[in-house]
Amino acid sequence: MSGYSALARILKFARNQAGMTQEQLAARLNVSSSLIAKFETSRLIPKPDTARRLDALFDSGDMFRELAAEARANFGQPIWVRPWLEHERNATMIRSFQPLVVPGLLQTEEYARAILSDGGTRVSDIESAVAGRLARSDVLHRTDTPCRLFAVLDETVLRRPIGGPAVMREQLQTIVKACSQSNVEVAVVPSSTGSYPGLNGPVAIGTVDGRTVAILDGPLGGQVIEDPDDVALLEELWEAVRGYALPRGSSLDLIMEVAESWS
Numbered sequence: 001m002s003g004y005s006a007l008a009r010i011l012k013f014a015r016n017q018a019g020m021t022q023e024q025l026a027a028r029l030n031v032s033s034s035l036i037a038k039f040e041t042s043r044l045i046p047k048p049d050t051a052r053r054l055d056a057l058f059d060s061g062d063m064f065r066e067l068a069a070e071a072r073a074n075f076g077q078p079i080w081v082r083p084w085l086e087h088e089r090n091a092t093m094i095r096s097f098q099p100l101v102v103p104g105l106l107q108t109e110e111y112a113r114a115i116l117s118d119g120g121t122r123v124s125d126i127e128s129a130v131a132g133r134l135a136r137s138d139v140l141h142r143t144d145t146p147c148r149l150f151a152v153l154d155e156t157v158l159r160r161p162i163g164g165p166a167v168m169r170e171q172l173q174t175i176v177k178a179c180s181q182s183n184v185e186v187a188v189v190p191s192s193t194g195s196y197p198g199l200n201g202p203v204a205i206g207t208v209d210g211r212t213v214a215i216l217d218g219p220l221g222g223q224v225i226e227d228p229d230d231v232a233l234l235e236e237l238w239e240a241v242r243g244y245a246l247p248r249g250s251s252l253d254l255i256m257e258v259a260e261s262w263s
Contacts, residue, residue, distance in 0.1 A: 007067040008042045014058045015040075029053055045071045045128055069135055084204075084215040084224045089139060091147050091206040097241050098202050099154040101162065102171060105137050106151065106178055106186070111171040114163030140184060148183045152238070152245050154198060155191040158258040165262040172259035176252055187245035188254050198241040203234055 015025050015036075022040070026033040029050065038044040046054060051068040055061060070089075088094065088105075096103045102111060112133045116126055139147040158172060178184045189198060205214045214225040214234045225231055246254065 005042055007045070007064070007071050008040050010067065011054065011064070012040045014054075014060070018058065025057075028057055045131075069138075071132075084206075084213070085136070087206045087208045087213050087224075088136060091139060091208050092145060093148040093207040094139075094150070094204060095206075095235075095238050096149070096151045096202075096204040097153075097198055097238055098151070098157060099198050100157065100202065101160070102153070102157060102175065103149075103151050103204070104133050105140060105149060106175055107133060107137075108167070108171045108174050109134060110163055110167045114167060140178070140181065146181075146183045149185070150242075151184075151186045152189060152198070152242050153186065154189050155254070155258075158188065158255060159191075169259050169262035172255050172262070176255055176259070179248075179252060185248060186251060186255070187242065187248060188251040189241065189244045190246060190254070193244050196241065196244045197237055198244070200237070203238060205231070205234055205238055 015022070018025075020028070022036040023033045026036045029036075031050065035044065039046055046064065046068045048065065048068065051064040054064040058064070094105070096105075101107075101115060104112075107115070109130060112130050113126060116129050116133070140149060158168075161168060163171075175186055179186055189196065202217050203214060205212060212228075212231050212235070214231050216223050216225065216234075225234060245251065
């Protein structure tokens with residue numbers, strides 16, 4: 001059961017157990033009964049403050065907040081990618097390569113909105129999808145053992161005008177700021193590089209509960225890879241790509257230089 005459907009069913013169960021109608025629950029939360037109906041039929045996800053009030057009302061600890069966060073993270077995502085998102089939430093380390101766009105864990109709100117607003121993404125509720133994508137970065141800010149991120153980007157990612165100059169400038173500045181954290185490192189493969197293994201497409205590799213998993217993405221969908229031999233080959237691929245990247249300091253200098261050019 002997905003976080004989205006689980007939240008709807010558990011909320012309806014909790015309300016019935018408490019002997020409340022949708023109208024009575026709405027009154028306790030100071031929202032409309034139609035909003036409660038949408039929560040219980042998986043048409044809307046409670047915002048963090050509403051989820052907090054549900055937890056307080058039903059004395060459920062952080063249950064509704066956690067279910068809502070999971071639902072936002074999965075919203076608008078194809079079924080095949082959801083196992084990866086679960087791995088991502090629990091990962092202690094993620095190694096990523098992106099030749100096309102900024103990795104989701106580092107995207108700003110406006111950059112994510114521009115990506116998700118493209119007609120080819122077929123996202124019905126852009127704002128919920130944006131919120132879900134932004135929520136993914138929480139793994140980098142966990143108070144206990146934040147996830148380590150090693151991201152390699154092709155330089156074309158820095159120069160592709162997604163959302164326009166202001167959006168790109170903010171996005172690149174956000175990447176530089178993220179790299180001030182000890183658990184985040186971003187390296188760039190310069191455009192002067194000729195043919196290299198990264199031209200085969202994006203890959204992400206996660207370390208989760210002592211094992212390693214990966215994901216491959218493509219225009220017709222993607223695949224979560226868990227077979228150890230296949231994952232080992234992807235690790236070799238990622239390390240080969242990383243070998244073409246500039247050192248950390250030079251990469252950050254290049255990112256800042258391109259950010260300034262977006263004016």
